[in-house]
Amino acid sequence: MESNGQERVAIYIDGNNFYNGLKKAGQPKGARFDHSGLAMLLTRGRLLSSKRYYIGSLRNHDGSEKSAQMLASQQKFLGGLEKEGFSVKRGRIVYDHKIREKGVDVKIAVDLIVGAVDNLYDTAIVVSSDTDLIPAIQYVQFKGKKVEYVGFSQHPSLGMAKQSDLSVLLLAEDLKKLTTPIEDPL
Numbered sequence: 001m002e003s004n005g006q007e008r009v010a011i012y013i014d015g016n017n018f019y020n021g022l023k024k025a026g027q028p029k030g031a032r033f034d035h036s037g038l039a040m041l042l043t044r045g046r047l048l049s050s051k052r053y054y055i056g057s058l059r060n061h062d063g064s065e066k067s068a069q070m071l072a073s074q075q076k077f078l079g080g081l082e083k084e085g086f087s088v089k090r091g092r093i094v095y096d097h098k099i100r101e102k103g104v105d106v107k108i109a110v111d112l113i114v115g116a117v118d119n120l121y122d123t124a125i126v127v128s129s130d131t132d133l134i135p136a137i138q139y140v141q142f143k144g145k146k147v148e149y150v151g152f153s154q155h156p157s158l159g160m161a162k163q164s165d166l167s168v169l170l171l172a173e174d175l176k177k178l179t180t181p182i183e184d185p186l
Contacts, residue, residue, distance in 0.1 A: 010121035014128030015055035056101035109136035116143040129157035
């Protein structure tokens with residue numbers, strides 16, 4: 001089960017859920033967050049078998065300059081994550097009366113289950129407070145794998161914490177250490 005006696009971990013980050021958590025935790029607008037630093041923090045010396053980032057892909061749905069800028073910004077951000085070794089898994093965005101992400105939770109759940117069945121990790125680290133993932137987490141645990149829930153101390157998910165083998169709640173000071181503010185050009 002373990003690789004050379006070392007526990008293997010896989011990290012699954014729900015990008016939109018994490019971004020919203022950062023905003024609620026007081027992340028400055030436009031600041032750069034060190035996702036690889038977060039992965040190292042969460043790994044705690046264990047063997048990192050994979051790190052995945054899930055997000056709804058934007059598109060220029062209305063041909064506007066704002067949509068084009070948002071798309072370019074997201075592509076640059078995701079390209080940076082890929083250069084850091086993240087596997088970026090894209091869902092889609094539905095544009096109706098409200099912009100909504102579709103398919104991301106399903107991708108996370110499927111990857112959690114496939115990883116457990118194919119023995120790709122010993123512990124799954126789930127960076128999401130979305131309780132829709134609980135059935136997948138229960139199956140992963142049924143397959144003999146551990147699950148760690150990572151959330152924010154300001155707004156923890158009690159359901160995710162209760163279901164997981166370990167809960168890690170990020171404190172504002174932890175987040176500050178992983179944040180680089182954008183310099184004011186003036």
